Amino acid sequence: MSVEMNKTILRMKINGKAVEVTVKPTWTLLRILREELRLTGTKKGCEQGDCGACTVIMDGKAVNACLVLALQAESKEIETIEGLGTPDDLHPLQGSFIENGAVQCGYCTPGMLMSGAALLDKNPKPNIDEIKRAISGNLCRCTGYVKIIDAIGKASK
Amino acid sequence: MQNFQFHSASSLEDGLDYLAERAGGCKIIAGGTDLIPALRKADLSFSVTRQKSDQNSVSGSGELCKIVAGGGDVIPMMPKNTHPDYVLNILEIEELRGVTETDDTVRIGPTTTFTEMMESEVLNRCLPLLVQAASSVGGPQIRNRGTIGGNIVSNAPCADVLPAVLALEGNLELHSKKSGMRILPVAEALEAPYKTSIAADEILTGILIGKLPPGTRSGFEKLGRRNAMTTARMNMSVVLKLDDDGTISDLRIVPGAVMPVTRRMTDAEEILLGKKPEASLIEESATLMAESIFKITGIRWSTEYKKPVVQNIFKRILKQLLQDN
Numbered sequence: 001m002s003v004e005m006n007k008t009i010l011r012m013k014i015n016g017k018a019v020e021v022t023v024k025p026t027w028t029l030l031r032i033l034r035e036e037l038r039l040t041g042t043k044k045g046c047e048q049g050d051c052g053a054c055t056v057i058m059d060g061k062a063v064n065a066c067l068v069l070a071l072q073a074e075s076k077e078i079e080t081i082e083g084l085g086t087p088d089d090l091h092p093l094q095g096s097f098i099e100n101g102a103v104q105c106g107y108c109t110p111g112m113l114m115s116g117a118a119l120l121d122k123n124p125k126p127n128i129d130e131i132k133r134a135i136s137g138n139l140c141r142c143t144g145y146v147k148i149i150d151a152i153g154k155a156s157k
Numbered sequence: 158m159q160n161f162q163f164h165s166a167s168s169l170e171d172g173l174d175y176l177a178e179r180a181g182g183c184k185i186i187a188g189g190t191d192l193i194p195a196l197r198k199a200d201l202s203f204s205v206t207r208q209k210s211d212q213n214s215v216s217g218s219g220e221l222c223k224i225v226a227g228g229g230d231v232i233p234m235m236p237k238n239t240h241p242d243y244v245l246n247i248l249e250i251e252e253l254r255g256v257t258e259t260d261d262t263v264r265i266g267p268t269t270t271f272t273e274m275m276e277s278e279v280l281n282r283c284l285p286l287l288v289q290a291a292s293s294v295g296g297p298q299i300r301n302r303g304t305i306g307g308n309i310v311s312n313a314p315c316a317d318v319l320p321a322v323l324a325l326e327g328n329l330e331l332h333s334k335k336s337g338m339r340i341l342p343v344a345e346a347l348e349a350p351y352k353t354s355i356a357a358d359e360i361l362t363g364i365l366i367g368k369l370p371p372g373t374r375s376g377f378e379k380l381g382r383r384n385a386m387t388t389a390r391m392n393m394s395v396v397l398k399l400d401d402d403g404t405i406s407d408l409r410i411v412p413g414a415v416m417p418v419t420r421r422m423t424d425a426e427e428i429l430l431g432k433k434p435e436a437s438l439i440e441e442s443a444t445l446m447a448e449s450i451f452k453i454t455g456i457r458w459s460t461e462y463k464k465p466v467v468q469n470i471f472k473r474i475l476k477q478l479l480q481d482n
Contacts, residue, residue: 025163025244048194049299050386061301067193069186071163072246115297136385137296
């Protein structure tokens with residue numbers, strides 16, 4: 001796959017659906033999710049891999065969408081917050097975040113949920129240290145993390 | 158980001174061909190955890206220059222000031238002026254990934270991620286030092302993308318895995334289209350901060366590490382401003398072997414993030430080599446190590462803090478290793 005300065009077609013699977021997007025080589029996965037596909041649940045924060053607001057699951061692993069060049073996502077399977085649950089059919093983690101008051105301003109929440117989901121996919125019964133470690137790449141400036149940790153723990157039971 | 162052309166290599170040969178024709182202006186990308194912020198920073202310095210010549214753009218400069226202030230502690234450490242014309246993706250080259258072993262050597266593919274290192278049965282069994290170092294990097298998202306090869310070739314002063322590879326006397330296997338394959342000890346590759354002696358047309362194809370003789374112990378510790386997602390203020394990798402009579406027959410000390418270029422503390426090692434680990438000798442070794450470090454860096458505002466801390470970390474790791482039986 002060689003790409004000149006102009007745009008090229010990127011193919012991948014997002015939330016189980018095959019998609020094709022025309023992208024520039026300089027664009028990141030975050031940019032195409034938000035600006036091209038209008039999947040704005042994935043948040044843009046620091047854009048240098050520090051805050052985790054843009055966390056998505058790529059081929060089963062939590063990654064910062066701001067640190068993946070769009071063209072590196074060729075043929076990958078991406079799961080975003082839009083694929084986790086729907087208002088009528090919440091993912092257990094989403095229900096637990098609401099029940100346990102784990103959301104304040106909400107900006108970190110999609111990233112927290114994706115990191116939590118990546119953890120539970122691999123480890124359905126994590127202990128508190130495993131939960132803390134799993135969300136250690138996600139910053140929250142409101143909650144102090146306690147209720148988020150609680151919510152992930154309760155969702156796993 | 159400023160424009161570049163992108164190529165995803167389908168094989169090593171394809172990657173080497175691509176690089177051979179574009180060596181000067183090409184950057185190799187794997188996990189992107191260092192390169193992508195550096196490309197953004199290059200943009201930032203570009204817009205700063207542009208902004209200066211456009212004094213009337215008040216709203217623009219206000220926004221810019223905010224961005225620069227929000228740069229935190231990562232942006233200042235990035236190398237300046239990363240403006241590649243070409244970016245070569247090596248993540249899809251299957252043979253560059255994974256950990257294998259022979260009777261006496263462990264081979265780590267350069268695009269093996271920190272998470273894969275932590276999960277590697279071979280590394281957990283043969284080289285636990287690398288597992289400890291890898292697990293100290295960033296958070297899960299960074300460990301899922303960042304690679305051992307990137308940690309070495311970036312040669313950042315604050316690298317976490319590089320000091321461990323140095324302590325394990327790792328060798329780099331490099332390939333280029335022009336010169337074929339060569340082996341370079343990692344210690345000889347590190348030239349200056351963010352700079353190595355790896356040629357622009359070379360791709361790192363493997364990190365080769367000899368298995369440690371039975372009974373060899375190793376320890377790692379990292380000190381950051383918080384527990385997770387932190388840039389090392391300091392880290393340390395130590396490898397130790399005792400003879401049957403308790404004499405130190407091998408000792409390698411590599412402090413990280415305290416010098417511009419990571420290196421072994423051979424003077425401090427020699428104090429203890431061939432001797433029994435008596436408290437006074439350990440003290441002498443720790444003192445000499447701190448002196449060697451600050452001879453290189455000069456006295457700074459942080460020296461008063463770092464000097465006792467680097468000594469204490471060394472003594473703590475050594476004490477732990479001497480207790481392990």
